[in-house]
Amino acid sequence: MKGMTELPLFYAPEIGITGQLPEPEAMHCGRVLRKQVGDQILITDGHGKVHVATIVSLKRQECMVSIDQTTIWSRNWNGPIVIAIAPTKNLDRMEWMVEKLVEIGIDGIVFLKTEHSERKTVKPERIERVMISAMKQSLKAVLPALEVDVPFIDFVKRPLTFNSGLIAHCVDDASLPLREIPASILPPGSGATILIGPEGDFSLKEIELAVNLGYHGITLGDSRLRAETAGIVACQWVHTLQQIEKQKDKTHNIINHL
Numbered sequence: 001m002k003g004m005t006e007l008p009l010f011y012a013p014e015i016g017i018t019g020q021l022p023e024p025e026a027m028h029c030g031r032v033l034r035k036q037v038g039d040q041i042l043i044t045d046g047h048g049k050v051h052v053a054t055i056v057s058l059k060r061q062e063c064m065v066s067i068d069q070t071t072i073w074s075r076n077w078n079g080p081i082v083i084a085i086a087p088t089k090n091l092d093r094m095e096w097m098v099e100k101l102v103e104i105g106i107d108g109i110v111f112l113k114t115e116h117s118e119r120k121t122v123k124p125e126r127i128e129r130v131m132i133s134a135m136k137q138s139l140k141a142v143l144p145a146l147e148v149d150v151p152f153i154d155f156v157k158r159p160l161t162f163n164s165g166l167i168a169h170c171v172d173d174a175s176l177p178l179r180e181i182p183a184s185i186l187p188p189g190s191g192a193t194i195l196i197g198p199e200g201d202f203s204l205k206e207i208e209l210a211v212n213l214g215y216h217g218i219t220l221g222d223s224r225l226r227a228e229t230a231g232i233v234a235c236q237w238v239h240t241l242q243q244i245e246k247q248k249d250k251t252h253n254i255i256n257h258l
Helices: 023-032 093-105 122-135 152-156 206-214 227-258
Strands: 008-011 040-046 049-058 063-072 081-085 107-112 145-152 163-168 190-197 216-219
Touching: 008 023, 008 122, 023 063, 040 063, 049 145, 049 152, 049 190, 081 093, 081 227, 093 107, 093 122, 107 122, 107 152, 122 206, 145 152, 152 206, 163 206, 190 227, 206 216
Parallel strands: 008 040, 081 107, 081 190, 107 145, 163 190, 163 216
Antiparallel strands: 040 049, 049 063
């Protein structure tokens, strides 16, 4: 969205069909931002399309627009990043984590049911509102996929496809720090699915199952982290490692052209 960051971003998943903002977005546009007919705004459908639109009609709960230009938003990270985490008892901490994950850049967030889970259910509506707000605030155009109440055993049995599987736990001292993961485990251009356990950690049975299914044990440093902090740290480390590989590729290409 370079060159358009001065325009406010709104979320309208059916904008291509209806030509209008959903009621909450329309009210925010008119009553909070005090936009008027003729003003331009940005609209995303949450699936990668960004529309530059002009307001043609604005009422208390209705905002009709005409689309002037449509572009495809490109994420600034490689391969998909998925954080699968056992939610904490305090859901506010999970909502804070979700907000930061979306701001950093993530493709999927999964709330797991594990043996040591303190919270068994999560209401997706609250989490989705946090995700939408963070997506708009950070000027992204893809709403991450969200899954809740997924049994651990069901999730780890899913094919990893293009992602590397990583499980952060506190049991095995031989686990590699995420910052030192070799390219053989996290190849350049690949994504990562990272499992984060509850405050009581994964059970030994869960760790063994994940490793047998292709996940690699990792640590997130020497500090003891809360679950929500671990999720953010893991996501940022994958971004950092991907950026390092990008820079290596650029340097390699420059040298080859000398």
